Amino acid sequence: MIDLDFDKMGGLIPAIVQDHASGDVLMLGYMNAEAFAATLESGEATFFSRSRRELWIKGKTSGHVQRVKSIHIDCDRDAILVRVEQVGGAACHTGYRSCFYRRVEDRRLIIDDQPIFDPKEVYKK
Amino acid sequence: MIDLDFDKMGGLIPAIVQDHASGDVLMLGYMNAEAFAATLESGEATFFSRSRRELWIKGKTSGHVQRVKSIHIDCDRDAILVRVEQVGGAACHTGYRSCFYRRVEDRRLIIDDQPIFDPKEVYKK
Numbered sequence: 001m002i003d004l005d006f007d008k009m010g011g012l013i014p015a016i017v018q019d020h021a022s023g024d025v026l027m028l029g030y031m032n033a034e035a036f037a038a039t040l041e042s043g044e045a046t047f048f049s050r051s052r053r054e055l056w057i058k059g060k061t062s063g064h065v066q067r068v069k070s071i072h073i074d075c076d077r078d079a080i081l082v083r084v085e086q087v088g089g090a091a092c093h094t095g096y097r098s099c100f101y102r103r104v105e106d107r108r109l110i111i112d113d114q115p116i117f118d119p120k121e122v123y124k125k
Numbered sequence: 126m127i128d129l130d131f132d133k134m135g136g137l138i139p140a141i142v143q144d145h146a147s148g149d150v151l152m153l154g155y156m157n158a159e160a161f162a163a164t165l166e167s168g169e170a171t172f173f174s175r176s177r178r179e180l181w182i183k184g185k186t187s188g189h190v191q192r193v194k195s196i197h198i199d200c201d202r203d204a205i206l207v208r209v210e211q212v213g214g215a216a217c218h219t220g221y222r223s224c225f226y227r228r229v230e231d232r233r234l235i236i237d238d239q240p241i242f243d244p245k246e247v248y249k250k
Binding site: 072098102 | 126127133134139141143147148149150152153165175195196197198199200201204206217218219221223224225226227228229232233234237
């Protein structure tokens with residue numbers, strides 16, 4: 001089995017999600033041991049939601065799941081890199097392709113991309 | 126000024142470092158407010174070392190500094206993406222280009238890259 005260092009951050013390891021085709025960094029999530037096992041088992045990126053304190057299959061609500069193409073582990077075994085196919089093209093709940101859609105410019109944040117979907121349409125309640 | 130959420134993780138924010146030319150994810154570090162300000166000011170990626178509890182200019186010992194090309198902030202303002210020029214070609218203290226040099230394959234870790242330098246040569250004491 002793969003021995004990861006979940007102790008350093010109270011049971012969680014940060015997981016970087018990268019688009020396997022474009023190389024764009026899409027988001028940063030957190031996995032506990034259960035989320036990591038679920039990701040390996042299901043082939044869909046699964047995280048632990050720190051706000052809701054529960055397992056979170058990315059895209060379960062929006063349909064924009066992340067199909068895992070590869071998983072890499074860093075030298076200290078305390079960070080994960082997941083390369084995915086991003087279904088629907090957008091990883092961010094705001095409708096942007098990447099959660100990193102704002103760039104630091106002259107000590108301010110400016111929006112650096114165009115939204116792909118309208119969150120109001122996707123997250124209808 | 127840029128308002129980042131340093132509170133969620135006790136003063137630290139994870140910072141993903143990506144090679145601006147190849148798109149390779151090189152490492153994950155942590156910045157406190159001081160490291161973030163130093164990165165903006167100096168143009169060289171600067172982190173907070175969790176083990177040494179001090180500011181850490183990446184590459185200060187090896188000469189393999191990371192020249193900042195762009196900085197992006199995520200939707201929740203609790204993650205940073207730094208695109209860099211990696212001087213010397215290797216970000217990892219093990220001599221690999223990326224700290225993510227091991228791939229998960231059949232529930233085991235296999236080495237997925239060739240080292241660029243010999244750590245014994247670079248980190249002479």
